[in-house]
Amino acid sequence: MALLEVERLTVRFGGLVALDAIDLAVEKGQFVSVIGPNGAGKTTLFNAIAGAIRPSEGLVRFDGREVQGSPSARMSHLGVRRSFQVARPFASMTVRENIRVAAAGKALLQSLRCLGLRSRDRGIAERVDELLETFGLARLAERKAGELNMGELRRLEIARALSSRPSLLLLDEPAAGIGADGIGPLAQLIRGVHRSGLTVMLVEHYVGFALSLSDRVVVLDEGRKIAEGGPEEVRRDERVIAAYLGKEGSRSTGTNPLGGGA
């Protein structure tokens, strides 16, 4: 059974149809990328799945449960965690606290725990240390998150999202704003996260980056799904090439806008 199923998901902002009847299924352990030109509805799709916006129509089924319209805190408790396109750290808190505060657990545990001291929870402290180490943040642990550079913030957001051991990770343009030399190591980290058994969905503007990581690729254009398949299949798809060429779109250039893989 698919971990995440999206059926005829539609989001309208006033008269604008941002997402038009999207169907989508993500199997457990898969790595699925969502690509498309600017304004295709990629982030809207993530927001609707993660509970940040309420879909106008359609179903979202997670782990067999219908969850469309659930607020983001509940989606987080169910096991869906995300990063943001524009990094959103808890700027006044240290890097360690950023990750720790996100690890308070599911709803019941969290309310039982909320009056307890953070430093008491040894299990969580170990988990946080482990994440700090994995994401190369250990030496920044006591720095305020507001002082980090873009690359560090991207890693912090992923570490924070992973702190509660989610079953689905949504990454919204994790490569945006970090230099070309930062992309390789970031791809390695994300691949590592996926190999550890997590199901990952990635929205990405760098098409090469997305294709190199994915088992399957979903292509959106103007709120509609125009193609879906393996990376190679999508790279050759005429409709996809047309969608990208028709716009100023992707950063990849050359004869084929979907260019060589990373």
Next chain:
Amino acid sequence: MSYLLVVGVTIAIYAVLTVALNMVVGYVGQPNLAQSAFLGLGAYFAAVLSTRYHLGFWWTIPVAFGVAGIAGFALGAISLRLREDFLAITTIGLNFVMVAVFQYLPFFGGAVGIYSIPVPSIGEHHFGNLDYLILAAAMLALVVGVSKYLERSWLGASLFAIRDDESAAASVGIPVASYKVVAFTLSAAFAGMVGSLYAPFLSAVTPTSFGFTESVVILSMLIFGGLGTVRGALLGALVLGALPEAFRFISNFRLLTYGVILLLMLRFQPQGLAGEASAVSRLVGRLASPLRKSRDHGPA
């Protein structure tokens, strides 16, 4: 001596109000210009119950705590529906509503207020100024203790996360709405609690002593001292509470002075004197860092 005690009690009461206000404004980052309304609720309930219903002083403390807490809960619930600027205006309005309620509801004694509130006593001993000071200090210790504990608890960290970024907080499973309401409730309850002391200390309560200007004074103290930290709240209450006593001429221009201080602080030093990233605490941090280093490198 007695005069100094009176000043001391006044400052301690302001300190309770400021530290309590910090839970909402400092920790969660929600504007609140209604702190004196909660003080007034506590003071009025204590006054009415002790004069008209002869409730003992010690019982008025939990009642004042509870009544103000319920009002704070209501404000917290309202705050969820309002953006920051509208919330600020709503809390300003709340002051005027409360003053009107005190003035026009017969239960609260009308425009003249309530007089000759009985002096609290322990056994045969009636409260003097020193007793007020001790009790005010005990209440201050309680609210400081709760604040300090909150800062180290899961709830406290979640409040900071909400202050920094609500959407991100929700995305990691923090129940933003209920935690905000908890902060409003706690903050108001402590303001009400100290009201139960304020009423017999002044021996009279009048509607206008709990108006908007008092709320501005309390918020000025917090912003002057530094948002988000207990030490900032304490420092603000101490300095701005003592200022009119130290310089008599200021008390004639009290509001003007506080208003000017508030504007200057917001323009030039928004972190306050002792806030998290203020000039003073950075200086202290710099001075202390060589000490810390030498300790780290010392023998284990």
